[in-house]
Amino acid sequence: MVDIKEATCLAGDVVGSFVPLIDVATTTIKKIIEICEAADYNQNICDVLTVRVKITGAALESLRRRKQKRKENDKVFHDAFHKFIYVLEEIKKFTTKISKIHGFKRYTTAISVKEKFIRLTDEYDKAMNDLHFTMAVANDEQRRIEKEALEEDIVEFEEYLKTMDKKVDNIDGKVDNILDGVQYIQNCINDKVVLHGAKKIDSIDLVSPPRPNPDDVRSGGSSNVVIRKIFKGQEVACKKISNTEEEMKSNPDVQKHLKILTILSDCNHILKFYGVSKIGIDSMMIFEWAGRGTLRELYEKKDINWHCKVRIALNICRGLVFLQQAEILHHDLKCENILMTHTLEPKIYKFDSARYDYGKTTSVGNKLDDTVRWLAPEKLSNANTRYTTQCEIFSFSMLLWELVFEKVPYKNMEKIEMIREHVIKGGREIIRFGKSTPEISKLQEGYRRIIYDSWKHNPHERLSFLKILDMLEELHSSISCMFDDDLPDLLPDKKLNLDGTKEDDLDDDLEIPDDVDPNISITLDEGVLAFRTGDHQKAWKCFEYHASNDNVTAKFWKGRYLWEGLHDDVKEREEGKALIKEAADRGNPDAQLRYAFILLKKLKQGDNQKIFMDYITKSAIEGENIAAQYHLGDIYYKGKCEIPENKSEGIKWLRKAALRNYSKAIKFLNELKIDIYGLENE
Known part of the structure; x- marks a missing residue:
């Protein structure tokens, strides 16, 4: 092509x-x-x-x-x-x-x-x-x-x-920076720039708990162990990792993983990552401590009350929406990968399989393992099919099923290949509840609907994460009204017959013109290249031609040439200003920024100050123009253009530009000793 x-x-x-x-x-x-x-x-x-x-x-x-x-x-x-x-x-x-x-x-x-x-x-x-x-x-x-x-x-x-x-946990707008931050990290890796991926914690600051508990040392999967320590008064989990200190400094993939864990920690529903340290000769990753272990370990020991189940599902969904905004897919959703705090707050963790470049997510591999129980049918049919948000939604529906019935899906199917064939053919787990009160039955019906509509065979028929979030919010509100302040025991002893059964359900007229002048075929990209190399006559012909065909970008460039006199040295033609404004009003972010700066010279006339801020803000927000974001940050931070000084607002916009690798913004923040990611208070 x-x-x-x-x-x-x-x-x-x-x-x-x-x-x-x-x-x-x-x-x-x-x-x-x-x-x-x-x-x-x-x-x-x-x-x-x-x-x-x-x-x-x-x-x-x-x-x-x-x-x-x-x-x-x-x-x-x-x-x-x-x-x-x-x-x-x-x-x-x-x-x-x-x-x-x-x-x-x-x-x-x-x-x-x-x-x-x-x-x-x-x-x-x-x-x-x-x-x-x-x-x-x-x-x-x-x-x-x-x-x-x-x-x-x-x-x-x-x-x-x-x-x-x-309803979405937006962390005071910080989630808007996550996507830019991930891309910035990827660019650093590609350009072989050292990231210094995680905060270094002095091992002296990790002290033993005053009161030892039997689970102060846990298995972290494979050969890893997790040790409970106290860091600045907070319980933390020190997870042993196989990478040496030198590997953590030099391996780009390790750096990227650590840095992204750091910026994701802003979300209340994702396990907080503090940094890296050493205990003895072992390298350690330091996370917040989840006192109750994994969600699977919790339901295997205790029955989880319906009120608590819905709240857990709701908060996991909030965390997944946060990840979706950052275009991060977890790839391995199940109760085993959700940690629970003492206050029964779920924390999504184990991002080993996650992918950060949206659209480039790959398969989980051709090797079938226990993960099959939560995988979407399109992935089971073809392991090389791209893992999408719809796959993540299917896995979340299986997690919801697992949570409500407190057992792994298809527990009675021992062979993984049987599960795969069952799901590919349209089979699913049974949703059958035991006896309960009319109020709980109504709640169960709402929960059932979410699962059914999220594990549909056709990916595009599945609910969106925002729709699931809305439905879980509604269920949670109904529970609050149902019980008011008199909540039943959230974790009763293990005795409930949740589904009332042990059975499995496997049914479930054109022509081409002749000769055309090849000079007409110059593209806008070539016109911009001609502008950058100083061939203004060639660029002018290109922009004039495409502008005559009502191309918005070309109208902006033609307007700029007329306003700045780039092809004939005659500056500030009103026709040029009008073309730039037309392109700006039709949504071109470069034109919005340029038109704002045209007004800058006459800022005190009429409503020019307000119009100036409107256009530069549109360019920064709707058009995501990094130069506009930088200038907006500069204006707010220093109180320029008769705008009241607002340092926090200025830093917000400077970070947006810096996270998209705008050198002036990076330099600005470095001079102020302000962390690009907003982690300076950690």
């Missing part, structure tokens, strides 16, 4: 000047389909757009094969093809945002998503008409289906936004 940046500059025979454009469009369509198929949220909208682009993809392949000449104006067709590619790029950006938490939460209202969708589909139909791809233009029936899909997702989208605001 021809690279997108090179495709449209190629020239060839009669068909050659259009084949690269077809390649660009085909590549973008494939990417849109890939994004939509992996969507965690707004799946109806994504499905509608997938249908649209798939129809066009078939039309493009037909166009490529037939290679027939056109009688129409070649340049008109060529221009139309560029506009079509612009629309595809906008669809790709839109689906990327609305399909994941970190993207859609940048929309402040659901109506803005609706307006964007309608505008994109209208522009798409216009592009199809201009190219005479009439079979790809929506008819009345398709429009009706699209409207229904949109309205259904919009209702849920509004709930998502409310959930994000009220």
Whole structure:
């Protein structure tokens, strides 16, 4: 496949000047389909757009094969093809945002998503008409289906936004930095930069508990042991690790793992990691102490009351939503990998199998082991299938089943291969409750619904994590109303017949134009490259051409050239300012930042100060422009531009830019001796 940046500059025979454009469009369509198929949220909208682009993809392949000449104006067709590619790029950006938490939460209202969708589909139909791809233009029936899909997702989208605001553990906004932090860490590893992955704890500060307990030394799995110590008045778990001190300093993977454990510790529902130390000759990782051991160990010793089960499930889900916002998948969810504090608070731990680069998660391997009991059918069918959020949701449903019935799934199936075949064929565990009060029965029914809707065979039919969170919140609220302050024993002795049974249920018409001027085929990327190398005349021709086809990015660049006089030394043309503002109002983050700085010279006139802050803030938040984030941090920290000084707000924005490797922000924070990750108080 021809690279997108090179495709449209190629020239060839009669068909050659259009084949690269077809390649660009085909590549973008494939990417849109890939994004939509992996969507965690707004799946109806994504499905509608997938249908649209798939129809066009078939039309493009037909166009490529037939290679027939056109009688129409070649340049008109060529221009139309560029506009079509612009629309595809906008669809790709839109689906990327609305399909994941970190993207859609940048929309402040659901109506803005609706307006964007309608505008994109209208522009798409216009592009199809201009190219005479009439079979790809929506008819009345398709429009009706699209409207229904949109309205259904919009209702849920509004709930998502409310959930994000009220129910998700956002750690005062710090979760927004986690994703940037993970990417920053990965870049450091790739560039072979030493991370100094974890805080070093002096072994003198690790003291023995004043009152010894029988479980002061626990097995940590494999040959590892976990020792209870006291660190700064807090109980901590010292876990022996096989890596030497030198390996921890030099091994990039170890550094990355330790650093990410550190930044994840901000979440109350993830086991807190303090740093590394030594006890004797042994290297140790220092975690918070979970007095009751794993959730599996707890339910094997005690029955867990329904009120407590729902609260445990709710808090685990909160932790998983936190991880999802950071685009981290745990890969090994089960009660054995949840630790419990003395106050019965669950802590997600054991991130050995977790993956931090979203979209690059791989299989758990072809070797079948006990993990099969919690794995999704799509992973069991093909171990090389990418592990997705939907796989994680399936595993969480099995964890919920395990928690409620207090036993590992498929306990009576001894052979792992039998479990695999059973699940692949659509079989699941039995959900059958024993006798209980009417109030508890109602609660059980709600819990049953969550499990059923989360372990569905089709991944896209499973509940989202935010929906599960909302349903668990509702169940937890109903329990609080049910018992008020008179709660029953949370951990009664082991005697309940939870399911009332020991049985298992195994049933369960296109043409290509002739000669086209190859000079027209210069891409926007090449235009930007020409700008950077100082070839302003070539860049100007590129931006002027693409701007005439209503490309927003090109309009920004044309406006910048006119405002700064880069091609003819005539500066500050009003036409340039108008083009930059138009691009800014249409969502281009570079244009938003540039327009803000145009207003900076006349900040005291009218409402220019407010408008200036509005545009630079939009660029920083919606467009995630790192230069805007840096300047916003500088403004707040130093109280510039007649904005009141707000050091904490300034540091927040400086960290955002630094975590995305913006050198000025990194230097700024280093000079202030402020930790990039916000861990200086640890």
